[in-house]
Amino acid sequence: MRTLTIEPLTAQAFAPFGEVIEAEGREFFLINNGSTRRYHRQAEVQTSGADDAAIISLFHATALPMPLTITMLERHPLGSQAFMPLNGQPFLIVVAAPTEQLHGDQLRAFLSNGRQGVNYRKGVWHHPVLCLADEDDFLVIDRAGPGANCDEHFFPEAEQCLLDPASIHRG
């Protein structure tokens, strides 16, 4: 079984999947008489219809047993979904670019440093939240509205990949 390479999370590497939400190394402008730096528009919430809403939720996640066999991914065809870590703890991300023909060799894995959030664009395949700490909390900004907005894809055994935090290259 292929073991996924866990890449550092950078805007460039993550571009096919969405935005990285972070301040480090980013442009900002000053507001509030100079007391606040605004790192503007790190990500945009995507919705679909006129009856859709952009909503803010909280996720309290518990760790899955690692190493983890990736047996499925999900996607939200009608809206983006952003995850921002609230405890500064690193977490893992497994994604694949939008496609109707998803296969195991399209998977990519990333490591957030705990100060980085991600925004999955509409239709981007992703694994449910993968915290590394035993428990973690995330602010989630996604879309509410009519229609089916969660597809799941299950990989045949030959396409399953292994996600192993021990393989993280801390370069």
Next chain:
Amino acid sequence: MRTLTIEPLTAQAFAPFGEVIEAEGREFFLINNGSTRRYHRQAEVQTSGADDAAIISLFHATALPMPLTITMLERHPLGSQAFMPLNGQPFLIVVAAPTEQLHGDQLRAFLSNGRQGVNYRKGVWHHPVLCLADEDDFLVIDRAGPGANCDEHFFPEAEQCLLDPASIHRG
């Protein structure tokens, strides 16, 4: 000069101004095969026109000198604005309900426990971000789009209030 009473931040007390974003004491449902609690729809992002977007930004704030004389508030007539603390640090909130006739006696002050965010609804008067730590970071979800979306109101000296963290009643 009136010293503002600093109230604990609760959903009920904050209802005239917007939503409190928090997990503590809230309903949730389980997702991801039971590994994640979703505290659904703590807040909704309000926008105005078809060309508007809901956007995600980061604010890096520095503390203002305390006690602080509140000389002004601002409002965003075209969209909501949510602040979620990213370092678990308590922060202060000064607000007034939407009105065209804003006066100093309408001001209310609240203390977030550091795990609570707030969402100011469209038109709610609020002070620019008020962190209590020397520096703090917030995820901000608000509205981008055409048109003027920031009004400022400056209080005459007789209507100014004092915000004094030393007055926090830790009951």
